[in-house]
Amino acid sequence: xxxxxxxxxxxxxxxxxxxxxxxxxxxxxxxxxxxxxxxxxxxxxxxxxxxxxxxxxxxxxxxxxxxxxxxxxxxxxxxxxxxxxxxxxxxxxxxxxxxxxxxxxxxxxxx
Amino acid sequence: xxxxxxxxxxxxxxxxxxxxxxxxxxxxxxxxxxxxxxxxxxxxxxxxxxxxxxxxxxxxxxxxxxxxxxxxxxxxxxxxxxxxxxxxxxxxxxxxxxxxxxxxxxxxxxxxxxx
Numbered sequence: 001x002x003x004x005x006x007x008x009x010x011x012x013x014x015x016x017x018x019x020x021x022x023x024x025x026x027x028x029x030x031x032x033x034x035x036x037x038x039x040x041x042x043x044x045x046x047x048x049x050x051x052x053x054x055x056x057x058x059x060x061x062x063x064x065x066x067x068x069x070x071x072x073x074x075x076x077x078x079x080x081x082x083x084x085x086x087x088x089x090x091x092x093x094x095x096x097x098x099x100x101x102x103x104x105x106x107x108x109x110x111x
Numbered sequence: 112x113x114x115x116x117x118x119x120x121x122x123x124x125x126x127x128x129x130x131x132x133x134x135x136x137x138x139x140x141x142x143x144x145x146x147x148x149x150x151x152x153x154x155x156x157x158x159x160x161x162x163x164x165x166x167x168x169x170x171x172x173x174x175x176x177x178x179x180x181x182x183x184x185x186x187x188x189x190x191x192x193x194x195x196x197x198x199x200x201x202x203x204x205x206x207x208x209x210x211x212x213x214x215x216x217x218x219x220x221x222x223x224x225x226x
Binding site: 002006008017034036041042043044045046047088097098099101102104 | 115136142144151153156159161169201203207214215217218219221225
């Protein structure tokens with residue numbers, strides 16, 4: 001079992017929809033949680049990060065962590081075609097030098 | 112503003128051939144990483160380095176070797192390529208300590224096909 005599990009999709013939504021992307025993790029030591037966005041044929045780029053449980057909002061994006069259920073979520077409001085990409089969740093303990101990635105969810109926002 | 116640069120971007124090899132992927136970063140980062148990305152498998156860590164002259168094994172190190180002779184460069188070698196090593200390879204770097212966000216800066220990837 002991978003330490004971070006993520007539904008690979010693909011997920012297709014119409015423009016303007018609210019998108020919910022989710023991950024689960026198994027390592028209780030994880031303290032930092034990140035979402036990376038990867039456009040086709042490009043390297044991943046950090047989109048958002050959160051520490052421990054709670055919500056963090058940045059424009060149309062909200063990252064949410066529930067440590068009690070080991071659940072990580074990314075919500076995208078008013079989705080745009082430019083949001084079409086693969087979204088990868090990642091976690092680390094804060095002391096480890098390595099991040100653990102989910103497999104990524106491919107999102108397609110259609111006109 | 113180069114960031115992380117990978118060369119070559121594309122390469123086709125025959126089984127048994129050897130090659131080296133070069134990663135260069137100009138951000139003075141201590142930590143550097145090599146990942147491979149395959150459909151349905153996500154990013155898997157091959158090897159990483161926490162400083163010049165040091166390397167460590169990641170999740171899938173077999174068949175690969177690395178060297179970090181200079182802080183800005185991290186080389187990934189395939190001594191005898193196999194079709195199972197067909198993949199997209201990403202190099203990444205990050206600063207040590209300081210920021211706890213875990214932000215990795217990635218290169219644009221190197222697409223390797225082994226026939």
